[in-house]
Amino acid sequence: MNKCLLQDLDEIYREYLHVPPNNFNDEDNDNINDNENNELEDTEPVEHISETDEIAQAAAAFVQHQNGDNICINNEDLNMAKITGDCGCLAKCINQFEQDEIITHILSMRELPKEGKDMYLMGKLKSKGVDKSRSRYGDTILEKLCLSAWFTPAAPPNRHDSEPHVLLPTCESKQSVFDTYISACQADGTRSFHLTTFKNVWSSCCQHIRFASLHSDVCNTCKRLRESVTLAQTEEDKIETSQNYISHIEAARRERELYNGWLSKSRDEFSNYNQGQVLKNVHYTIDFAQSISLPHHTDQVGQLYFLSGRKVKVFGVCIEGKRKQYNYLVDEDEGILKDCADTKGPNATISMFDHAVECYGLNESECGIHCDNCPGENKNRYMTGYLAWRVLTGQHQKISLMMQFPGHTKCLVDAGFGQAKKLFRRSNCDTVSHLADVFRKSSSSNEVVQYNQENNEITWQWRDWKSFLSALFKPVPGIRKYHHFVFRHDKPGIVIVKEKCDGIEKEINILRRPLEEFDPLDRPEVIPAAGLSRTRHEYLYSKVRPYARKEYQAAFCQAPGEE
Numbered sequence: 001m002n003k004c005l006l007q008d009l010d011e012i013y014r015e016y017l018h019v020p021p022n023n024f025n026d027e028d029n030d031n032i033n034d035n036e037n038n039e040l041e042d043t044e045p046v047e048h049i050s051e052t053d054e055i056a057q058a059a060a061a062f063v064q065h066q067n068g069d070n071i072c073i074n075n076e077d078l079n080m081a082k083i084t085g086d087c088g089c090l091a092k093c094i095n096q097f098e099q100d101e102i103i104t105h106i107l108s109m110r111e112l113p114k115e116g117k118d119m120y121l122m123g124k125l126k127s128k129g130v131d132k133s134r135s136r137y138g139d140t141i142l143e144k145l146c147l148s149a150w151f152t153p154a155a156p157p158n159r160h161d162s163e164p165h166v167l168l169p170t171c172e173s174k175q176s177v178f179d180t181y182i183s184a185c186q187a188d189g190t191r192s193f194h195l196t197t198f199k200n201v202w203s204s205c206c207q208h209i210r211f212a213s214l215h216s217d218v219c220n221t222c223k224r225l226r227e228s229v230t231l232a233q234t235e236e237d238k239i240e241t242s243q244n245y246i247s248h249i250e251a252a253r254r255e256r257e258l259y260n261g262w263l264s265k266s267r268d269e270f271s272n273y274n275q276g277q278v279l280k281n282v283h284y285t286i287d288f289a290q291s292i293s294l295p296h297h298t299d300q301v302g303q304l305y306f307l308s309g310r311k312v313k314v315f316g317v318c319i320e321g322k323r324k325q326y327n328y329l330v331d332e333d334e335g336i337l338k339d340c341a342d343t344k345g346p347n348a349t350i351s352m353f354d355h356a357v358e359c360y361g362l363n364e365s366e367c368g369i370h371c372d373n374c375p376g377e378n379k380n381r382y383m384t385g386y387l388a389w390r391v392l393t394g395q396h397q398k399i400s401l402m403m404q405f406p407g408h409t410k411c412l413v414d415a416g417f418g419q420a421k422k423l424f425r426r427s428n429c430d431t432v433s434h435l436a437d438v439f440r441k442s443s444s445s446n447e448v449v450q451y452n453q454e455n456n457e458i459t460w461q462w463r464d465w466k467s468f469l470s471a472l473f474k475p476v477p478g479i480r481k482y483h484h485f486v487f488r489h490d491k492p493g494i495v496i497v498k499e500k501c502d503g504i505e506k507e508i509n510i511l512r513r514p515l516e517e518f519d520p521l522d523r524p525e526v527i528p529a530a531g532l533s534r535t536r537h538e539y540l541y542s543k544v545r546p547y548a549r550k551e552y553q554a555a556f557c558q559a560p561g562e563e
Helices: 002-017 029-042 051-064 075-084 099-111 114-124 174-188 195-205 220-231 235-271 302-306 346-360 381-392 412-425 432-442 465-470 534-547 550-556
Strands: 166-168 209-211 282-288 292-294 310-319 324-330 366-371 398-403 446-450 484-488 494-498 506-509
Touching: 174 195, 220 235, 235 282, 235 366, 235 398, 282 346, 282 412, 292 432, 302 534, 310 346, 310 412, 324 346, 324 412, 324 432, 346 381, 346 465, 381 398, 381 465, 381 484, 412 432, 412 446, 432 446, 534 550
Parallel strands: 166 209, 282 366, 324 446, 366 398
Antiparallel strands: 282 310, 292 310, 310 324, 398 484, 484 494, 494 506
């Protein structure tokens, strides 16, 4: 056993102190002492030492320096001398430990692997220097690192979620779920938690169970199919409704990929655009926003809630390649009909879109248009006739009109409206000019186009496109079932229709007159703004105007007969 202890001490010397083992021979004892002294002088100063190493060094020093004479002893005497002998220092630190304690400690260390011994020594290290009042820290992972390299990337959200989320209805709450839990426990005759403990257990153990967030403009088909899957009684009904739901989602996904593909092509082409280059992938997205009521203040008066304020219509045209959205603001007295009654009709929609293409377009030869699947605004005989007219007159070589998938109509133009809406909630607006400033400040991509400029000049003109196009083009039969329309210059008067993006193409001739009778320079007649009706004008002046700020009441609404 003593021989094993000696070997353990030698191994500790070699592994942790990097000192060669001692060979205690009579003729080499003095040489060993000299070599060890020289070796220690050549090494770097040791700043941290272990209490265990001090004991081992003291025991070995006792054997080496006991008398200064060359003494021949055997291994058993040497082991006992290392453990039980005097360490040679004035403090006699070796005597602080019992022999059994030292032996037990050595045997325990021998059972540890190399990594365990390293960890033990790291835990016992102490600084020999005096603790400084000012602490200094360094960042080290195997090697010294700078602070920026030390910081780890932000943890991704939901990284601990091992279970899929279970969404409860939005109308429910933790209190209602707790009431259901109490009723179930009482019915089974089991003990139940109190409300506070119930919430704590929910937060710590059931984080995957959450309440669904509020949504607007939800797809009716998705909602109906989800309810059908939940209420299905038999397996056949569940399989059928699930397949219908999956087919609907896949169709919406394909249309969304088509929309994103147009955006990518448009932006890539415009990023490499050179002056004089003919573009072929320009993309437009058009849509109407909800009407905005004026006046609007951050401290809104309660009585104004029951009144019908001055309505402002907003029509957006987003040109993705330019990363610009042009918002057309139409005041209530600037519409085609009285009180701006027909602002979302074909005449108004085509007039504003035609102005956007002519003034803000890129003179492209081919373009794509995405719009809402609304028959009154975009999906009608007049829009298809207008695009066919542009191709016939040589203004475009090819136009692709794509209707967004019903129920899944979120697009970039809605993002521009959302930015303006957030700033509008925190702004005071009494006139259309104030609203225009809100749109400009809301985003760098939002631009404003007003019907009447500050110098009373008209920016664009309303035109009678319905009468003009009805004389030239026929309606597309069964237009409501089609969602994709293509107009080509090499096929005048022909519209290529598809029910879906990967559907079968079908050609339909919508030209009413022969090409010889077609005048490419002819344009529709101009329609002046109709203004306000007498009844509406008096209502705004007497009921709504007092709630506008004093300095803007004249601009908000003048007295009837003064205009």
